[in-house]
Amino acid sequence: MTEPAEPHWLTIARAELGVHEDTGPGTNPRVAEYLKAGHLHPDDSIAWCSAFLCWVMDQAHMKSTGRGAARSWASWGRPLTTGRLGAVTVLWREDPSGHKGHVGLWVKETPDSVYLLGGNTGNAVAIHQFPKSRVLAYRFPGADDYLTPMTP
Numbered sequence: 001m002t003e004p005a006e007p008h009w010l011t012i013a014r015a016e017l018g019v020h021e022d023t024g025p026g027t028n029p030r031v032a033e034y035l036k037a038g039h040l041h042p043d044d045s046i047a048w049c050s051a052f053l054c055w056v057m058d059q060a061h062m063k064s065t066g067r068g069a070a071r072s073w074a075s076w077g078r079p080l081t082t083g084r085l086g087a088v089t090v091l092w093r094e095d096p097s098g099h100k101g102h103v104g105l106w107v108k109e110t111p112d113s114v115y116l117l118g119g120n121t122g123n124a125v126a127i128h129q130f131p132k133s134r135v136l137a138y139r140f141p142g143a144d145d146y147l148t149p150m151t152p
Helices: 008-014 027-035 049-059 068-077
Strands: 078-081 088-091 103-111 114-119 127-130 134-139
Touching: 008 049, 008 103, 008 114, 027 049, 049 068, 068 088, 068 103, 068 134, 078 103, 078 114, 088 114, 103 127
Parallel strands: none
Antiparallel strands: 078 134, 088 103, 088 134, 103 114, 114 127
């Protein structure tokens, strides 16, 4: 069986692995770029997982939610019933029915866990393991989520 090709947006996200928040005053300029894509104030002390995905999708010439809220991705694209390489995966945080969440790109899973590549995971772009029980939605781009690249 052939492994599916990695979606181009996941390749873009992988290239950002290791980008992290600044430890001193100020904001890492790269994180500030992510925050701008999510229409958030450039301050890396705020949650920036959704902003990171907005930036990734912008780089991939795809629509994003343009929002800093992780759960805004729960209605993006088309729904999937299970994880898939590169799927936008939305998790609940603190309370399944609350407004807080986390979002990242599906990389792999085990029977009890999902591994997501995302921003603001341990204050960096990283791959992290999460319980499957926290998954709210798996989403994948639909045909209308691809933007025509700008021509020079």
